Amino acid sequence: MSDALKSLGFALALCLVCGVMLTAAATRLKPLQNENMRIDRNKNILKAAGLIDEQESYAAARIDELFAARIVRMRVDGAGRIMDTETPADDSVRDVLPVYLVIGEEREILSYIIPINTRGLWGRIHGYLAVDTDGVTITGFTVYQHAETPGLGGEIEKKWFQDNFVGKKLVDHHGNFVSVGVAKGRVEDVVSEDRRPNYVDGISGATLTGRYLAAGMAEILSAYEPMSVNFRQNNIRCRMETIPSWCDDETATN
Amino acid sequence: MKLQRTKAFQTLARPIWGDNPINIQMLGICSALAVTVQLNTAVVMALSMTFVISFSNLIVSLLRKIIPRNIRIIVELSIISSLVILTDEFLKAYYYDISKQLSVFVGLIITNCIVLGRAESFALSNPPHLALMDGVGNGMGYGAVLVAVAFFRELLGFGTLFGFQIIPDGFYAAGYKDAGFMLLAPAAFILIGLFVWLQKYLSGKS
Numbered sequence A: 001m002s003d004a005l006k007s008l009g010f011a012l013a014l015c016l017v018c019g020v021m022l023t024a025a026a027t028r029l030k031p032l033q034n035e036n037m038r039i040d041r042n043k044n045i046l047k048a049a050g051l052i053d054e055q056e057s058y059a060a061a062r063i064d065e066l067f068a069a070r071i072v073r074m075r076v077d078g079a080g081r082i083m084d085t086e087t088p089a090d091d092s093v094r095d096v097l098p099v100y101l102v103i104g105e106e107r108e109i110l111s112y113i114i115p116i117n118t119r120g121l122w123g124r125i126h127g128y129l130a131v132d133t134d135g136v137t138i139t140g141f142t143v144y145q146h147a148e149t150p151g152l153g154g155e156i157e158k159k160w161f162q163d164n165f166v167g168k169k170l171v172d173h174h175g176n177f178v179s180v181g182v183a184k185g186r187v188e189d190v191v192s193e194d195r196r197p198n199y200v201d202g203i204s205g206a207t208l209t210g211r212y213l214a215a216g217m218a219e220i221l222s223a224y225e226p227m228s229v230n231f232r233q234n235n236i237r238c239r240m241e242t243i244p245s246w247c248d249d250e251t252a253t254n
Numbered sequence B: 001m002k003l004q005r006t007k008a009f010q011t012l013a014r015p016i017w018g019d020n021p022i023n024i025q026m027l028g029i030c031s032a033l034a035v036t037v038q039l040n041t042a043v044v045m046a047l048s049m050t051f052v053i054s055f056s057n058l059i060v061s062l063l064r065k066i067i068p069r070n071i072r073i074i075v076e077l078s079i080i081s082s083l084v085i086l087t088d089e090f091l092k093a094y095y096y097d098i099s100k101q102l103s104v105f106v107g108l109i110i111t112n113c114i115v116l117g118r119a120e121s122f123a124l125s126n127p128p129h130l131a132l133m134d135g136v137g138n139g140m141g142y143g144a145v146l147v148a149v150a151f152f153r154e155l156l157g158f159g160t161l162f163g164f165q166i167i168p169d170g171f172y173a174a175g176y177k178d179a180g181f182m183l184l185a186p187a188a189f190i191l192i193g194l195f196v197w198l199q200k201y202l203s204g205k206s
Helices: A001-047 A060-070 A155-156 A161-162 A193-198 A207-223 A225-232 A236-240 B008-015 B028-032 B038-060 B069-094 B096-102 B104-111 B113-121 B128-158 B169-173 B187-200
Strands: A071-076 A080-084 A097-103 A109-119 A122-134 A138-145
Touching: A001 A060, A001 A071, A001 A122, A001 A138, A001 B096, A060 A071, A071 A109, A080 A225, A109 A138, A109 B128, A138 A155, A138 A161, A155 A193, A155 A207, A161 B008, A161 B104, A161 B128, A207 A225, A207 B104, A207 B169, B008 B128, B028 B104, B028 B187, B038 B069, B038 B113, B069 B096, B069 B104, B096 B104, B104 B113, B113 B128, B128 B187
Parallel strands: none
Antiparallel strands: A071 A080, A071 A097, A097 A109, A109 A122, A122 A138
């Protein structure tokens, strides 16, 4: 009996010591970790935009500078109108979604970036998808956070898989929205020729990850479809003028 | 007494060469395959592992007389996992990119049989200074193999070391190609196999 009590006491003391130590460490390091995550997110947005080279390393300040100069965070409403983030949502605006615009030297829009947050096999997959101003062609894709199996589903964070998306189309050859699917194998081998622009090569051993990613993307992209349609019909440029911060040079870079 | 003859030195040196955890005892092979594509990750993994195994050995050895025998494994695991979580949090705060590349493998140090093995078979029955030496030795023995494997994999697979290009551009122009095979897990198996052979040959064991 006293042995059992002694074990229990020891276990309790150990839990207490370990618990306090880990809590202290986690609390102290949290601000640094959050800052790292913020920079990593911005870096991935820049990567999806094709503004940085994955092979090179960038200082945090350089990332912030590039981000401030080339990326504008906006919101998009259910009708596909792009709004300044500061505009309060009125009653007519139901779903407001975040979108990042990639801007060039002349303040023209080069592409738009949609945040991807979807279910994966073991946890959420977070990433960014960049689409050209034609509203159809994907220009970049990155994943910055996931919990997929390393070596299998974890390949979604690899360059080969992400580069796979570049040049793929959101619409089929009739112009209808179809999103992008993940093929079970190589696109050339398993997908008929007219549908190849809508599929990327799959990862062997990670069928479920691919399925969840494709389903999640379809859902997210369909929510953004009104905006993509506006881009396709070339409506955005004139609509941009209605955005206060866009016309005001002072705040446009913020 | 000469330094080489002291028990502490022998405890430190034995796992680095004669009783190497990977090459001789065949432990911890899993992570040796996973994190050795680049030298950066291999070095960080080796340091993390050395930190965890040294301190888990030290703490277990300090507590060895009061740890109740019936719950000793769970106590050892709690100590090891606390150290591993500390390491992981530290990497996330200061070496975020490397921590992302290592992903789950830092967390998996908890299940690395070398750590629990040394705590159970050495630290529980030896005084703290020897246990610490044993931990450092095993960490370095493990790390040395990791770094050696990563050296060949990165050099042959990417043509770089620590990310710096080593193979001159002229070689590529002349038709040299990086061995993509080196980036796959089986390449690490083959390299470790060659190391085992080399070490057995050098130390004269059959």
